Ligand SMILES: Nc1ncnc2c1ncn2[C@@H]1O[C@H](COP(=O)(O)OP(=O)(O)O)[C@@H](O)[C@H]1O
């Protein structure tokens with residue numbers, strides 16, 4: 001291809017006052033090309049995307065240049081008036097949170113039609129509405145006419161995201177920017193949406209800038225990829241190249257951290273992403289890099305490497321298999337111990353609000369006749385998509401809620417504790433860590449015991465005197481686990497314990513959970529939508545759908561030979577790195 | 587439609603309960619109308635005769651039913667004191683109070699909408715902070731004080747507007763409006779200051795919501811996005827406050843009527859209390875209560891109309 005690129009970004013930067021958040025971002029994007037942007041949260045991916053369309057918050061300022069083919073002015077620094085002629089017409093954007101991206105008091109169809117009329121693609125209201133319905137149809141929404149008439153709250157997350165896609169694609173833009181468009185969605189829905197995006201991009205020659213923290217997903221969507229860290233691009237290149245033979249130590253570490261494949265052991269990246277103002281001098285990755293030396297005190301320029309990519313590192317990795325997989329720790333074979341908890345025919349119904357006065361109450365069955373046994377030393381995983389009843393089940397088992405029918409029996413002297421998804425929401429911000437951890441012991445905790453618990457979850461002893469907000473997300477989850485371990489429970493429940501965490505931290509928390517259950521003969525019950533997490537962490541798995549268990553068994557068996565079609569569908573929907581590279585031209 | 591019926595049913599129930607409470611409350615208060623009418627040195631026989639004439643010797647339940655039945659036909663009974671029909675007096679006065687409350691509301695809304703939206707849009711700038719501070723100060727001022735101040739400035743010093751009194755609309759629309767300006771301003775300014783705070787916080791919330799960014803991503807300019815997508819959403823919480831405020835204004839008019847010598851319901855109520863005119867007081871109170879109930883139902887319905895999330899339940 002020798003034609004001019006569609007988008008040419010040069011030296012893009014974003015500043016919050018005197019603090020640089022994004023620096024030196026340069027890349028180009030050809031028509032029809034799909035470019036991925038990966039990196040941990042806080043690496044500047046979203047800001048880069050927002051800066052391109054002039055959508056940054058008021059306090060932020062963009063510098064550098066971004067030229068879009070067919071636009072006579074530079075996108076950076078253009079007026080709101082000029083940019084408004086580009087946004088929605090030449091460039092569409094899809095955001096992470098479909099639940100809140102649509103105007104809740106306006107019907108979906110008119111929200112799409114608005115985009116069409118705004119740029120003169122359709123001038124008549126009726127014609128615009130009809131086109132909106134066509135669009136929803138092309139986005140494979142069942143009954144598009146009805147969906148167009150619906151208000152956002154009447155649609156599911158996946159349906160809403162199709163609505164947002166409809167807005168972004170209404171005027172057939174040359175560029176589509178997607179910021180984690182499927183992060184909030186179930187895997188099977190994610191697969192549909194991603195297939196749609198790649199399909200439409202190929203069909204309409206639409207270039208896509210695809211931001212995600214999911215490496216395997218980016219591998220399955222994109223031709224090329226940018227790796228960002230500390231507000232800079234540290235590596236770029238063809239996706240297969242970068243993700244199978246990473247040149248930058250950060251990319252290598254990222255890949256090692258998210259590898260949950262059988263026989264592998266995910267390796268956390270030491271330390272945490274520094275705050276934008278606290279980046280090290282020289283190479284941004286220096287304080288976490290295993291290969292750092294004195295040379296790294298000078299910032300490396302990003303230069304072309306031999307294989308068609310670029311890398312900003314003094315000591316780029318070269319070996320094909322730089323990431324020799326560390327095998328998981330060899331565990332003494334754990335016997336399934338005594339039965340700790342037995343649940344029989346658990347059913348939970350919720351009353352729906354009456355539709356008219358005195359009408360009989362309608363019920364919604366969140367969980368139907370689910371039974372299970374938890375044994376000492378075993379780890380049970382419960383997987384399912386949103387609405388499958390997995391959290392309801394966990395709440396019933398942990399005694400946080402009462403079943404409508406059925407029983408939960410715990411053996412004598414069995415204590416239960418729960419770790420929740422949101423590490424911040426579950427910790428009182430005004431309490432010191434030592435008091436948080438000691439809370440379940442009702443004052444019977446010696447400082448020694450607290451220190452012991454903090455060590456068990458891998459926190460420094462001086463953490464005891466600090467407050468939750470002084471910790472990163474992963475560390476907060478460790479605090480929550482320490483608190484749950486304090487009363488020496490026999491069973492630990494964890495509801496999506498790593499869903500709110502970055503891959504680099506996820507590995508650490510999984511190891512902590514694995515460690516504590518392995519050593520103490522505790523029973524563990526983990527609820528997650530992430531199949532990789534369940535496979536890595538658990539011995540047994542239960543697959544749930546619509547409040548029922550559709551399949552259960554040892555993890556290895558279910559993965560290698562799923563019995564239920566739904567399990568198979570779930571397993572196939574998860575992007576897997578090695579598998580993803582196939583079937584895509586470059 | 588179903589919702590409308592449900593709301594009407596609940597309105598009726600509340601009204602019945604309210605009428606009962608009002609009746610019961612006044613019935614247990616000391617002060618027999620017959621005794622009051624005849625003075626302290628009337629003979630017991632004369633009092634009994636008058637009681638019979640008034641009907642206050644009948645059981646309370648009968649009296650209540652009688653009164654409530656009359657209300658249904660718009661008959662508020664005949665005053666024990668002035669021997670006039672109460673109904674027409676209340677209707678006359680109610681109209682005046684309604685004008686006051688609506689005028690006050692209009693002032694409040696005209697003030698709060700621009701002030702609140704601007705205070706939110708400029709929340710990072712000095713102008714926004716100044717608007718906030720002004721509204722804060724406004725809240726602290728009681729309505730009657732605002733009234734007295736306004737009278738002093740516009741009526742006494744400038745002589746531009748009448749300091750009190752009232753001219754019915756039908757008689758002379760110009761004079762009617764001139765008489766309403768000051769009382770409405772004094773009612774509305776304070777409520778406007780309160781409302782400004784609510785509008786500001788509603789708009790601020792909306793400003794940071796994702797759908798506003800979506801609106802800009804589809805090519806809406808900043809201000810148009812706020813106008814088309816932000817304000818309809820901000821209106822939802824503001825509407826609830828508006829309903830409450832209209833109720834407050836109806837009741838608050840009582841005080842302001844005093845300051846501006848406006849012959850409204852409040853004036854009538856105070857007169858009734860002074861004369862120990864039980865039936866009159868009962869009538870005025872029940873009218874005020876029902877008016878507040880109606881306002882609430884109307885806000886509720888509007889609320890459902892504005893917010894589809896409530897509608898589909
Ligand atoms: N409005 C803002 N003001 C100050 N800092 C911000 C603002 N928005 C984002 N940041 C900071 O900029 C950095 C990059 O953020 P972002 O682009 O959202 O990262 P990513 O999308 O890669 O997770 C983060 O450290 C974040 O805290």
Ligand code: SF4
Pocket residue numbers: 248249250283284285286287289290291292293295296300312313314315316
């Ligand atoms: S430049 Fe040095 S510190 Fe930075 S990534 Fe390369 S080896 Fe590590």
Ligand SMILES: [Mg+2]
Pocket residue numbers: 045046179
């Ligand atoms: Mg982001």
